[in-house]
Amino acid sequence: MSLLRALQSLLLATTVSGSLLLPRQANSTNSTSGYAVKTPPLTTPWTYEVGEHPWPQYPRPRLERAAWQTLNGVWRYENASVPQAIDTPPFNQTLDNPVLIPSCLESGISGVQGTFNIYSWFSTSFTVPSNWTAGNRVLLNFGAVDYQATVFVNGQRVGQHTGGYFAFTFDVTSYLSASGGTNELLVFVFDPTDSNPYVIPIGKQTLTQSHIFYTPCSGIWQSVWIESAPSNYITDLNLNADMHGNVFGAITTSQNASTSAEIAITARNSSGSQFTHQVYANQNFSFNYPTPDLWSPDTPNLYDISITLGNDTVSSYTGFRTISRGVVNGIQRPLLNGEFKFFFGTLDQGYWPDGIYTPPNMEAMRFDLLTLKKLGYNTLRKHMKVEQDLYYQACDELGLLVIQDMPAMDPLHYFDTPNCTAEPILPNATQQAEFQRQLEMSIRQHRNYPCIFTWVIYNEGWGQATQPPWPSIALTEVVRALDPTRLVDAVSGWFFHGAGDYLDNHHYSEAQCGAPVYSINSAPYDPAYIGIQGEFGGIGMNASIQNLWPVWEAVKTINQTYEINVSLDSWRFRGHQLIEDLRMQIEMYACSGAIWTQTTDVEGEVNGMLTYDRRVLRPDVQTWNSDVNACYAAGAARTNSSMSMMGSMAMN
Template identity: 30%
Template sequence: MDIASRQTAESSGEIEVVAPWVPRAEYPRPQFARADWLCLNGEWEFEVDRKGLREPAHFESRRLDSAIMVPFAPESALSGVGIQGFLEVVWYRRSVDIPIAWAGRRVLLHFQACDHDTTVWVNGRQVGRHRGGFTPFEFDVTDAIDDDGPVIILVRAKDGKGIPQARGKQSDQFENYEAYYTRTTGIWQTVWLEPVEATRLSRPRITPNLQQGEFRVEVPLIGSTEGVELDVVLSDGGDEIVRRTIETGSGSVVDVTLPIPTHRRRSWSPSDPHLYDIDFVVRANGRVLDRASSYAGLRSVGIDGKRMLLNGETLFQRLVLDQGWYPDGLMTAPTEADLVRDIELAQEAGFNGARLHQKVFEERFLYHADRLGYLVWGEFADWGARVSGEQAPTPTFITQWVEVLERDYSHPSLVGWCPLNETFEAMADEITVLDDVTRGMYLVTKAIDEHRPVIDASGYSHRVDGADVYDSHNYEQDPIKFAQQMGGLADGNPYVNTAPDGTAWSVPYRGQPYFCSEFGGIWWSTTDGPSTDSWGYGDAPRTIEEWYNRAEALFSVLISDPEMFGYCFTQLTDVFQEKNGIFTFDRQPKFDLARIRAIQNRPAAIELGSPVVHPARRSLASRQKTAADNTEPVVSAAQRTKE
């Protein structure tokens, strides 16, 4: 039973609630997992600070005025609150009993994500603060815990209106509009407690080396390491194949190489997403201080000329734009099954991966991408990063982006980084804030991860000369015009986004791998007509057959280009008023998925090493042009080539 059904059944008395129900109770950090933990999802006290009190003294010693179902944001239906207005300050309060078995150990309080500026008090003592709405953080709360009695956790989340901060697709107006959606304030991912020793592991960095058939594992240790041993064990299908025992000495990071026996080497790929298990044990004087488990995939990502390589072979990236929003949970998936379903739906439609768009997806999504062989590009939630206004880039963008890189570095499904999206500013004879932030985010990405390609910004303002990858966004709906615009890549003159008057936004293209990272966006709805509340890009097709013809012709332009390494089609699902998904907002198919899969899955020209022209390309484009004379316009201010 899903969350919505369960809530309805509980409220109607159809089922008896025997114990407190905990939503999203699965372990939140699957690539660095410990056995002992306590999920704090479920009912918390909640209050919107409309009086501007803002200080903990007003909230610590009394019940707050309402309740909320964590981890769902108060704007969502599943939270039980469902407030749609601007929530600039909200408070959470909960009493927790620490398990007796944890006595003598340190206790960490984890938040997987809380939007945007968070301050936490435990038993009246401030234990920490964090800025940013998309990355996890933790506080050691041991010294604030009393020897007896429950622990009172108080959380304040500030999400200021009009303050420059990374918001992604959250609306800066009261209502949704164009490609902006309902806001998320406060806690929106799992909250949990974890007992640890003073000497313990921190999240390891796992780097595969396909050529040598080995993993490099960097294991940070916290606390005193004198006399401490670390066991690292690599297993395959339950069989231990490598064990390393290291005396840590005085070092804070242990660097271990795990060579895989030749007969057990198996590369990770979309067709065979094989994973190895890695276990860690920390000991001192024969006593186990810490143990954790992880996993890894043996694969390589590379560039050869204009080709993107996976395991040394050309792989055309057939990506879909995934916004990661849900009708009742907003940015929070109602259940873990919803995460899996989104990946499987995309694969059923013929996509081999996704741009995880304008949102840092939760870690369990990446876990399922790893095990299902689904390629993803990691992205930050900073749409536009306008040099003034709601998402003006600031130094904290770099800080928060580093947290993303550190969290997701070891996932084999992640094949590229995209720190910015659709920044736009005219090129000028000066170094601007946008120049500095773009270059800073690019350089820090390359410094932390030298193994994956990085694009400085997806679409619009490319500001790093010679970045690993170059791209464009093009929502032209006429396939003939689209082909003309995208046709200059072979001559070194690809389509580059500019201002409407032709003013340059980007540094020149330097011959690096290139892809169209947003296209399509074709409106289609079976429940309403095109309008500002139901829109896509360009003119709306009158029939579903026109939709197929247009989509196939647009796909064909990119698949047939021998210089194009991939594409990203907009988009996986409808999102609120944006009706240009392959699936509806509630994940029902709008089209024949087998037909869409067949359109995509013919060999791409770059995979064959020579141009391939779809035999129906010209006729489809011609039919589309003829049909365009009878199309209905989609009336929306969102006609910009923008996602």
């Protein structure tokens, strides 16, 4: 019997009568490069629209240069099998297989759809454009490589980067072909997913998929590009703007000893009004932009920014808004621009059946976000994953607040004790220090995006020490020092040790939000903290076979869903019931925000607003909008003009 027929006989193959959003599309023809999408277990409407020139957009909108060239496209790939392979790089050789960059090796979009991709080689070639300014530096940029990348250019080792979610740059000027011709780029990737003794930030990736742990992503999964910059160029931009028009931060340059270099910053809004200010490189600065239009989910006003250091000009943008914490009518609340508005969103895991971590294209990525806005949400929690920069730009433009998780250290590693129990393998001192280094990297690379309002350090005890000193306490102070402009959720769910701004309850299916009730692992509500429901809902409904991830390891765990409804009408009624209960908790207790699980189905989880293939939307849009807006109204009713700001933490 075929796998498809076997699944059909095992599943409750209910035909979902929800909104059919986009049609299926046929496979595209193969090209002369040899690359073709490998049919994944489940497609999306964009699977075969990827093409051979994916993600043509400039990948880093917070610091964009005009002279750049994408290296995305069809590269070559070869499994390296053993770690010693790095000692004998395959210079000037054609690797075995075509592979699409960016992509996860495990994905159909990659053209490989491999498994157990621990050691890998990737190669391509590039030519520096002849019209780039002579004497400028050539910078090679990677959006993200999972997990450790060692880069070679023209037979020479350029450098190494560790961390599967973060961008890195190498100045490759001195490694380029002297004749101005073709340059060979070779990348060795090591991805120790589920490999002892590695305890690393990994999120929900695993080699052995189960209900809430999914297919891993190995390789170059975000964009690669080169760009031209003068000898003294801008390397980093830390720029924040508050509700009062104050702009503050620092601009780092490649010659960071040169603190006297002047930098011109010009801000411009959509109507053309602009303001220019002079600051100095590698020094903290502040200035005021008069009467700005503020950013919020209802009015996502953004200002274009132009920054000039000598011959280096970069484009960026910002939004004027202030995140703070204050007491409103006796209750600790998160504040946006000095006001409390209930935040409501989904747990957004960012997985794709055809691309795993990498969406097929920009349209697909924005589709998820637009769906959330259509349903009335003003927030999402980016769960156990850090996205590409274009994702956060889209949230800024659309007006979606983002709670940003730090991907957890591997929660699936266990060792057997003498008394026959399984204990989690927790990080040692070195691994804990590496977790902190990557947490700091996440904040530095993403603190410019107005949409992000909360940093999450830990989730549900994953990778947390089980005895003091509790790392969440020290890490909260690290986060505050790096970014005092946002709130900190030190522990989402459990185990809570008093750090951060929130007391974050997880409970399925019903909420326990700022209420005098709690369950195992969760802490009782403490009025010294902001009470939120970091995860709830999670009710499932089995999709029909054509919308389901048809992999047995996932299918057999569907019955682990917290609650399964056998019809769409039942699912919609139950969802209405749960949000109505949340609304009453907002009215009666200290509930300030909630996160529904989740945006889409993911592999063996069938509890999304959308099915995993993005073809079926479960909620009735009008009803769901009404229910969500009722929660916002309940939150608004808990505020008045006599709002007390005593004890507030101003986070300009």
